[in-house]
Amino acid sequence: xxxxxxxxxxxxxxxxxxxxxxxxxxxxxxxxxxxxxxxxxxxxxxxxxxxxxxxxxxxxxxxxxxxxxxxxxxxxxxxxxxxxxxxxxxxxxxxxxxxxxxxxxxxxxxxxxxxxxxxxxxxxxxxx
Numbered sequence: 342x343x344x345x346x347x348x349x350x351x352x353x354x355x356x357x358x359x360x361x362x363x364x365x366x367x368x369x370x371x372x373x374x375x376x377x378x379x380x381x382x383x384x385x386x387x388x389x390x391x392x393x394x395x396x397x398x399x400x401x402x403x404x405x406x407x408x409x410x411x412x413x414x415x416x417x418x419x420x421x422x423x424x425x426x427x428x429x430x431x432x433x434x435x436x437x438x439x440x441x442x443x444x445x446x447x448x449x450x451x452x453x454x455x456x457x458x459x460x461x462x463x464x465x466x467x468x469x
Contacts, residue, residue, distance in 0.1 A: 344359045344360075344361065344403075345359070345360075345425070345428065346358065346359055347359075347360070347421045347422070347424045347425040347428065348421060348424075349416075349417040349418055349419065349420030349421030349422070349423075349424065349445075350417050350420065350445060351409070351413045351414075351416040351417040351420065351445075351446055352408075352409045352410075352413040352446075352448070352449060352450070353408040353409040353413065353449075353450075354406060354407070354408045354409030354410075354413040354414040354416075354417040355406065355407060355408055355417060356404055356405070356406040356414065356417035356418040356420070356421045357404070357405045357406070357421070358402060358403070358404050358418060358421030358422055358424075358425055359402070359403040359404075359425075360400045360401075360402060360422070360425040360426070360429065361400060361401045361403070362399065362400060362401070363399075363400060363401030364398060364401065365391075365397060365398035365399065365400065365401065366401045366402070367387065367388075367401075367402045367404070368401075368402070368403050368404065369404045369406060369418070370404070370405060370406060374387075378411060378414075378415060380411060382412075383411050383412060383414075383415035384415075386412075386415045386416060386419050387415050387418050387419055387422070389419060389440070389442065390419060390422045390423040390426055390437060390440075390442050391422070391426075393436050393437060393440050393442070394426055394433045394436055394437065396426065396433075400426075400429075402418075402422060404418050404421070406418060416446065419442060420442065420443075420445060423437045423442040423443055424443070427443070
């Protein structure tokens with residue numbers, strides 16, 4: 342049987358997640374989990390859906406993620422894992438929903454406007 346791919350997105354990051362029953366190994370872009378995400382907060386963010394649903398160590402996670410920075414990628418992976426867990430077992434939906442892991446964060450970077458150095462910053466005003 343072919344593995345099912347679950348997509349998670351955050352900012353400009355897109356994560357394609359595959360969940361398989363296993364021992365809890367996480368592989369990100371062919372690299373070890375700890376090497377791909379050196380920050381502890383990002384690693385905890387990724388594993389949070391397993392902690393909430395008491396499924397730690399039951400699934401191997403294979404991730405292909407691109408775009409954005411490490412935090413955006415970690416949160417995109419978290420969304421993909423949460424969607425995968427629900428597909429595997431629909432009874433896990435209430436605890437994941439209560440933690441907010443099923444909501445796609447819609448916040449994106451605001452575009453730069455012409456005549457300004459950044460999106461909201463203005464050039465210094467000169468009266469004379």
